[in-house]
Amino acid sequence: MATAAQTLEVVDLPPLPPAREIPQSWSDSIHAWWATTVQFEKESAASEERMLRRLPSFLPAGVAIPSPTPAVISRITQVALPSPQHAYINTLSMLPTTPPASEPVPTVMLHGYAAGLGFYFKNFPYLADEWVAKRGGRLYALDWLGMGRSARPPFRIRSKGVVDKVLEAESFFVDSLEAWRRAQGIEKMALVGHSLGGYLSVAYTLKYPERVSRLILLSPAGVPSSEHAHDVPSAELANPEATHGKHHHGKAKLVASTNGTATDSAKVEEAREPSKEEQARARRSMMRVVGTYLWEQGVSPFTILRWSGIYGPLLVSKYSSRRFSHLDASDIRDMHNYIYHISRAKGSGEFCISHILAPGAYAYYPVVNRIATVKVPVAFVYGDHDWMDPAGGLAAIEKLKAAGNKDARMYVVDNAGHHVYLDNDHVVNRLIVDELAGKAYTGKALYA
Numbered sequence: 001m002a003t004a005a006q007t008l009e010v011v012d013l014p015p016l017p018p019a020r021e022i023p024q025s026w027s028d029s030i031h032a033w034w035a036t037t038v039q040f041e042k043e044s045a046a047s048e049e050r051m052l053r054r055l056p057s058f059l060p061a062g063v064a065i066p067s068p069t070p071a072v073i074s075r076i077t078q079v080a081l082p083s084p085q086h087a088y089i090n091t092l093s094m095l096p097t098t099p100p101a102s103e104p105v106p107t108v109m110l111h112g113y114a115a116g117l118g119f120y121f122k123n124f125p126y127l128a129d130e131w132v133a134k135r136g137g138r139l140y141a142l143d144w145l146g147m148g149r150s151a152r153p154p155f156r157i158r159s160k161g162v163v164d165k166v167l168e169a170e171s172f173f174v175d176s177l178e179a180w181r182r183a184q185g186i187e188k189m190a191l192v193g194h195s196l197g198g199y200l201s202v203a204y205t206l207k208y209p210e211r212v213s214r215l216i217l218l219s220p221a222g223v224p225s226s227e228h229a230h231d232v233p234s235a236e237l238a239n240p241e242a243t244h245g246k247h248h249h250g251k252a253k254l255v256a257s258t259n260g261t262a263t264d265s266a267k268v269e270e271a272r273e274p275s276k277e278e279q280a281r282a283r284r285s286m287m288r289v290v291g292t293y294l295w296e297q298g299v300s301p302f303t304i305l306r307w308s309g310i311y312g313p314l315l316v317s318k319y320s321s322r323r324f325s326h327l328d329a330s331d332i333r334d335m336h337n338y339i340y341h342i343s344r345a346k347g348s349g350e351f352c353i354s355h356i357l358a359p360g361a362y363a364y365y366p367v368v369n370r371i372a373t374v375k376v377p378v379a380f381v382y383g384d385h386d387w388m389d390p391a392g393g394l395a396a397i398e399k400l401k402a403a404g405n406k407d408a409r410m411y412v413v414d415n416a417g418h419h420v421y422l423d424n425d426h427v428v429n430r431l432i433v434d435e436l437a438g439k440a441y442t443g444k445a446l447y448a
Helices: 026-038 040-052 124-135 162-184 196-207 234-238 265-271 276-296 301-323 329-344 390-402 425-436
Strands: 072-080 088-096 107-110 139-142 189-194 212-218 378-383 408-413
Touching (some): 026 329, 040 072, 072 162, 107 196, 124 425, 162 196, 301 329, 378 425
Parallel strands (some): 107 139, 107 189
Antiparallel strands (some): 088 139
16 A cells, blocks of 8 residues: 555655754763754754655745645744734644645644644654545644744743633633634634643633534543542653553562561561662652652753753753654654754743643643533544553543533554554554544544
8 A cells, every 4th residue: 555655746855954863972962052052943943844854745945836736735834923922833734735625624733742743743644645635634733832833932820829820821822722723714623632732622622612623632631630640751751661550659568587486577677778679769759759849830841951051962862762762763863853952942831831730741620620511522542551541531531421422432552652643653643534534443443
């Protein structure tokens, strides 16, 4: 079967310098930091373009539409917003050159925290072919305001109560999405959101219900309430093959014997040296305490990256090389460069997040407690070793069905973690197209 890259026209583009190799030493990190500092905006744009050139229909700025005209034209634009001043949304548009008479509702893809639209690079070619070219549906991918390569306006919370802070912080993103929709002249749209993007997709639907036709939530953050407690995401980073089951951290009691008599286990525990595992567990516990304090003070991982200066590229490499190790070497290198550039940019939207989510992505105002009023079809999608707890999705589906929304279901995708769309793009790509077409995915993924 032909792939999307084989069936869509491939446009010849002027060469783009390759991304720098992923730093392996402090010296490499210093050189990478200096090269980025000298021409940050130019290098940032290039890091995004390298990701998007995997899309056969992508045309960089300044490149004319070739003849004969391709079936799909994909471009990056900066859509201006009426407020705040000089704000804009970085937008990838994938548009059919010959729209059908009966055009599907446009689709908008929304990224998660610490990400950008470029993270969907493995999904764009298939969706451009199967959805845009063959079905005539317009497809957009956005960088949230204050994230990715969108504008970075200052943000300051003014509300006092917890829920009021949540709603004000949500509005920073939700209202900018609504302003983008109006600027694009779109009446209604289907939202595909990952992690924080899934959470905010629900928040947008609750505020502007008449503007949404359906929701596809890829490992959404902030769904369960406190009874669905789950470990922090560091578990997946440390072991990408880990399953999504509960982790038990309780210590087994040690009972020793001297002269045939059982000794008090508490005294034995106190006398012996802690094992390496226990020492590592204590360090992780302390790191969680410190991390929680910094998070609540509005100190984000990006703040620490900016503070790190010349060591920033090496710090990012520890994440990108490990978490995306299943990708091709060129993909990992380009992902690393892209992540570093969008993470080092001026702080903005990241400062809203601590008012929406507690550490571990637990929402202060959980989706499960609000989703019952959503009337459109909803699909939850999790990986089989996802650190987001699928129990939250099941609880949300129960709430939806009890309120009369029967078109709600959940998928668990094999061989995938939190970045389910990247870990198993073959399944998720087909799943998204089926859901957009209004039918349940019938492939290998499980659904309820």
